[in-house]
Amino acid sequence: MLCYHELAMDVNVYKTKKSITMNDIAREAGVSVATVSRFINHEVYVGEEKAKRIKEAIEKFHYMPNRFARGLKTSRSMQIMLIVPDIKNPYYAKLYDVLQSIAHAEGYVVILFNTNESEAEEIHAIKLVSELNCDGVVFCSVSDDREIIESLKELNKPVVASSGFDNKIFDTVHGIKPGQGVYLATSHLLENGHRKVAFAGGNPKSILNDRRLSGYRRAIAEYGVEGREEYCFSDSFTLEGGYRAGAYFASLSDRPTAIACANDMIAIGIIQYFQTAGIEVPQDISVVGMDNIAMSEIVKPALTTVINDSAEFAEKAARLLFDRILYDYDGAAREAFCERKLVERDSVRRI
């Protein structure tokens, strides 16, 4: 009468033609299944003659090992999960793309989970990691809530986190210093004579935003510029968030002359708003981005921004992750660092 719907499986049977199993291969090659299994997995204990016959049988039947059976025995899924806040941000799209190709080369599949910057979705994603028996996670976080950290630890699986997880629990890849990118951007603005420099952030609950905001603060403090409450505005790491930031700064009676943004999407959104409002960039206000996504070069004016290469991130994250998954590294949490470098284009004016 009752049914626990949350866990239920649907029961439809799409016509499944009998697939060939290891048994078929064993029979065809005249050996036992154990030998076939050994041939497939290990380098030892299979004679040359039988190896040849097994190989032929495999090719003849286009045999593929059944992932479920394998998983059931080994508890490994050959899947890793990539959790990102916004796949529509080209930064993460590219990150996914290169992580995918590295993973494929190792025989792994990557499951993408897009959280839309939502902490609830992040928790959902982490739950899914264990539900799917993923062998590892690359976690590009928004939040470092206690609950998230805990569930990540409970996974008891290789985790590599993006900047923000400073606690030395998980492998991490990030910039040399917290908010280094925005620090560079802000410094650049200050060096160009700006004193009324604002910060346009993303999701204010995100640790990524905290870090970037701290980079901004560090820069203005070093230049002895006083921080102004109303010059910090954080909304969302998206075009729309930037658009709203633009509207906010435009509404200020004492407008900033320059804005350092927490990423390129925000910067581009700001420029977009300014264009509709007749505010010229960089004549009226200078803007600098962060990430150097392809779009930043295309937009008018071309965006001065900070290189933050997601391919580099993906490669370093993959190395950390696969060191644990494949090579059994089981030591202390490690860190990898990505370079940050300013690229000057047309969105900053010297005053």
Added chain:
Amino acid sequence: MLCYHELAMDVNVYKTKKSITMNDIAREAGVSVATVSRFINHEVYVGEEKAKRIKEAIEKFHYMPNRFARGLKTSRSMQIMLIVPDIKNPYYAKLYDVLQSIAHAEGYVVILFNTNESEAEEIHAIKLVSELNCDGVVFCSVSDDREIIESLKELNKPVVASSGFDNKIFDTVHGIKPGQGVYLATSHLLENGHRKVAFAGGNPKSILNDRRLSGYRRAIAEYGVEGREEYCFSDSFTLEGGYRAGAYFASLSDRPTAIACANDMIAIGIIQYFQTAGIEVPQDISVVGMDNIAMSEIVKPALTTVINDSAEFAEKAARLLFDRILYDYDGAAREAFCERKLVERDSVRRI
């Protein structure tokens, strides 16, 4: 001595703490595993009293059914695959995003496969579908090669294809007519007085490009304009492809006055090249895109383009797919249509 590396699994054992199984639940609730299984999956055959005890046990232990064991018995993975040519194109990023949320609501996971417009990768992807025992595929194709069609058929699984697969083999979602979008774009240009109208396509081997090219041809034929060989240039559906198209058209001695593009990425790439070359859009050349990605509104000049809503695509594709996966629809291939509609912005000049 020998090992079939292609199929080998790595053997590292990341410390796996014993997970709780259905047996534990059965013992705790004082029933048999069969009853637990029935409780989880079906609505019938479980008494109220035991149901309650089982439910409590499940919650007490945070029990989750093991996907491998389930898959092994049922041959269903609760995974579908989405194959796209370019995840860096926001059109596909969004498509992924909405497909993902629909799938999650049904308890399904979507595996994204990015082919980078490569036919070889498409074949790789299709192979992976059966290797992973995915329960269905949404296939946004580049190629409709015999080999692809064949391997798709051999999957013997629900497939929904994007425009191009006109053969009535698979469920399909597309525009009302082949190339309708580009047809609208081209007509718009012609109606604005342009006669030297060019077509900037994507991957020339792609059926998507064929369709869009045919839309262009249909439009100019209807207007009695003679088609010119050198006014058709196809390269790749990316910013870079568009950039090259821009260079190509700029190099022509008798330049077109307007270009209809196979997607927004190309259009934006073209505009980008023109800007570096000092060619003004739309004063010197008009450009119209296709897809209406968010970027098209942001770019300068804002792009006149054709609405092609990937959310709509995703929803319709999901309905077709899940009708088969969940509700056992097993009839003839069906079609769903997406509306195409021109949106006028600032990249077209009337002459």
Added chain:
DNA sequence: CTCCTTGATGTAAACGTTTACATTATAAAA
């Protein structure tokens, strides 16, 4: 009162692998 249907439950056999253990043949050591 017997016969049947039907709801509720348990038993046990798959599903397709991996792998510990047992067994044999072979070669090296004594």
Added chain:
DNA sequence: TTTTATAATGTAAACGTTTACATCAAGGAG
């Protein structure tokens, strides 16, 4: 020669589910 290590193979027991089949109680029909 006998012992012993080692390479090559097979047997069978898991892994955690689903489900066909068997069983049993209870209630209606005859």
